[in-house]
Amino acid sequence: MIKAGDPRSLGVPSSEARLHFGTELQELGGGPRRRLLMVGDEPAFELSFYCGTCPLLFRRLETASEKVSLESMQERLTGALDDPDDRGVIDAFGALLPEGEYLPLLLSVEPRLITPGKEGDYFSGEQVTTWGIDQFWGLPEYPHTPYYRTFETAVDADAHLYEFVVPMVPPTWNERERVKEYVALMEQGTVPTAVAISTLDVCQPALGLGDDPSAHWGLTHFLLDGHHKLEAAATAGRPVLLLSLLTLGESLAGAEDCARLPALRARPRSARATGT
Incomplete structure (x- = not known):
């Protein structure tokens, strides 16, 4: 954690926003409707279900x-920002977002690229420990994308914070030469800045299907700019700055939970103990 700004109103009407949140439309008598992150008119990601359990x-x-980015911001974002209330950057990206209240956070992250089902995968690791496997499929949840793990820490004795950075498209779609350029810059001491729209979802199982019934606070950053930067940082083992615009209205967390986030993100990194 470097700095936190004050909550502020950003964005344009949802119908005009390049990126917005929505609920899947289903026919009468259909099952529960999915919570979605939309890019234009197309659903891009299915998110945690509204129930919270x-x-x-x-x-x-x-x-x-x-991807969702502004090419005009590339040069400015190559260097480090030092203020999460940098109005030029925030307002520029705000033009992509649905109107609402956002909490700006400037974070230092050291990303680790995760392949679902392999070492370090949250969905087949910590999540199974708490929820067990999916009762219909008999398998862990599967995100259908590589993603980055960056931070985790205890919230309290019964809850743990997990942080993820999610690329809008897989890292395999990145341009190899651009990744190499960023690796070279980082090895010379440059710390690039990426930008994301973020959600905080607080989820806790209602049934004792797993071994650990703790609540999971999921801080998930969806990249608006920085796909090549995150892959380069993971490749080089270097930090990158992340300007997070946390949506307060679309997160599955109360106002008090969101208000705690800057202090929680400033804590030392701590993995959750297993077998308790």
């Missing part, structure tokens, strides 16, 4: 095929 989720959908 289902497992934490960010699942990339087949229609997620575009």
Whole structure:
């Protein structure tokens, strides 16, 4: 954690926003409607279900095929920002977002690229420990995308914070030469800045299907700018700055939970003990 700004109103009407949140439309008599992150008119990610007792989720959908960024900000974001209330950057990206209240956070992250089902995967690790496997499929949740793990810490004895950075498209779609350029810059001491719209979802199981019934606070950053930077940082083992615009109205967390986030994110990193 470097700095936190004050909550502020950003964005344009949802119908005009490049990126917005929505609920899936279903026919009469259909099942529960999915909570979605939309890019234009297309659903890009399925998010944690509204009930708050289902497992934490960010699942990339087949229609997620575009990055969301502003090319005009590339040069400015190559260097480090020092103020989460930098109005030029925030307002520029705010033009992409649905109107609402956002909490700006400037974070230092050291990303670790995770492949679902392999070492370090939250969905087949910590989530299974708490929720067990999916009762229908007999498998862990599957996000359908590689993602980055960056931070975790205890909230209290019964809750743990997990932080993720989610690319809008897989890292394999990145341009190899641009990744190499950023790796070279980082090895010379440059700390680039990425930008994300973020959600805080607080989820806790209602049924004792797992071994650890603790609540999971999922701080999930969806990249607006920085796909090449995050991959380069993970490759080089270097930090990158992340300007997070946390949506307060679309998160599955109360106002008090969101208000605690800057202090929680400033704590030392701490993995959750297992077998308790």
